[in-house]
Amino acid sequence: MASKNNLISKNVPPQKLYHLTDKKIHYIDSKGEDLIIELIQYLKDNIKKDYENKMVSTEIYAEFLRNFNLKSDIEINESTNTIKNFSGLNGDTETIAEFVIDSTYPEINKVIDASEGEFIDELIIDKSAFKNLDLRMEGIKIADLSDIATLTISPIPIFDKDVDVSFENGYEINDISVKVTRGGSRTKVLIEFQKNEFELIITIKENNFILHVDYRNSTLINNVSRQLQFYNAMNLLATGNTINAFSEGKLVFTSMEKFDRRILDGFKGLYDYNLFYLKYFEKLKEIEKEYNIRFSNIDINEVSDKNDIILNRIISKIRKEPIEEFFKGISFNIPLTERNKKLFADIENPAIKFAANMEKFTLHNQEFQLGEHDIHIVEPRILNYENVLKGIDEEIRIESKKEKILIKFKD
Structure with a gap:
């Protein structure tokens, strides 16, 4: 195959163009710097697809990503390469998604809230909602509409650590996962312990204060004592006990300084709901001690009024009352x-x-x-x-x- 010569230059006079054509030299009207920028942009736009189609070697693909502080997990097959994910070599990366959503999409308002920063929950957008999509990390195109079934947008928490909590009466509970997400006028606090969840959403807008509290038990409980720790903590919280939270040995939160009185008042609604579970598991603990047994694999759906009656009968026999x-x-x-x-x-x-x-x-x-x-x-x-x-x-x-x-x- 004959080689092809190219000349890259800007504003070549017409008479020189004639001689170039006569000598079969292909002229590219551009500065060298502009061409390089254009080539890099082409690679950013196409290297993922080209690598999947085996048009680019693994070495070149990996080196190109490294130049932009990226890496990816890949699976090499006979006919195609599969890219499983992208991530940063040194922590966080700049990720930008540009898309157009059909105005008739049923959850368009949630999408608008997310675009304005007013979201605190994971948002999943179905492929059918998009008119077009361009998703990039560090400027490299990693997905378009042909690559997705759904797009998930997750807020970045402002606090996400394990904490130890002490109450004003001296009670302590350790290794609690706390995640705080803030979006516009709303703040969400998610507390997890032994797969139990306590969720607090605070909305402050135009001097209006709205508090939403949700409480979810672990579906399968394997340790009565650990579960009791959660219910005791919720009971103290519901009755207005102030708390101090520590992470890595440092005080990160105290309700004495930061809890609005209206939040403490809102916790009172938890009391009756939590009290049933607290008393139920106190009975289980008493039975464990009396009969030298351990309850495990407790289905939370079986923690019921009906079984509470049976527990009361067992306790009656134990206490001889x-x-x-x-x-x-x-x-x-x-x-x-x-x-x-x-x-x-x-x-x-x-x-x-x-x-x-x-x-x-x-x-x-x-x-x-x-x-x-x-x-x-x-x-x-x-x-x-x-x-x-x-x-x-x-x-x-x-x-x-x-x-x-x-x-x-x-x-």
Whole structure:
């Protein structure tokens, strides 16, 4: 193949152009510096695609990225190269996304908020929303519409560290992850401990103060003591205890100085919600100590009112104390023997007690057997004894004036 000669120069006179053409020299009307800039820009625009299509060697591709403080993880295949990601050689990189969003996109307002800095949550934009997209790191094009299914925009936190927290009453809890994100008039504080989350969003705009609090339990709990630490901390926070937070041995936050009183007032709504879980896990801890066991793999969906009743029965047996429970009433057949007639003769003030036995059961992956127990109906009343005697009703109905029973387990 014959070589091709080129001349790069600016403003060559027409008569010289004639001689260049005659000698088959290709003329490029440009300064050398401008051409180099143009070539570099071409590489910035195309090197990713060219490398994926094996038009550029791995060595040249990697060296070009290094010149712009970038690196990427790659997978070399027979027909194509796959670029898995890009990152900076020395920390943060300048990343710029230029795109046009269709005005009919359902979440266009969130996109506008993000463009104005008014976002504190991760924003995922579907590919269908874009009219065009150009995504660059350090000026190098790393993606366009053909490369994505969605675009995720994440705010950069202003604080993202583990902290140790001490409360004014001396209680401490360590290794809490705290992430603070600020966007315009809103600040979001996300606290994580043992996969439990406490989220606080504060909006201050035009002298208006809005507080949003969210609380999410870990879905699977493997350590009762550690979980209790979280609930104790939330209880202290909900009751207005001031806190000091330390990171790397230094005080980074104190609510005494920075917490608006309105935030502390907003925490009060947490109290009832958190109290149920606090009491529940205190009972689990007492049971662990009594029976020398450890609860693990606790499904948070099984931490319920129904199972709380069972916990109360176990605690009742441990403490050898009667337990009071709600009682709606009971109906049963009764033989009309002389003994039973005498038993229910005093309809106004009957003394009614039942003996029962609770079979073996499993709670949070541990087996229990509470065994025999007595049931006393508190202030019982017989609704239809006369009807039973007359043969009108087959079953006798007994209720409690207080809607309560007392259960006492035997040793």
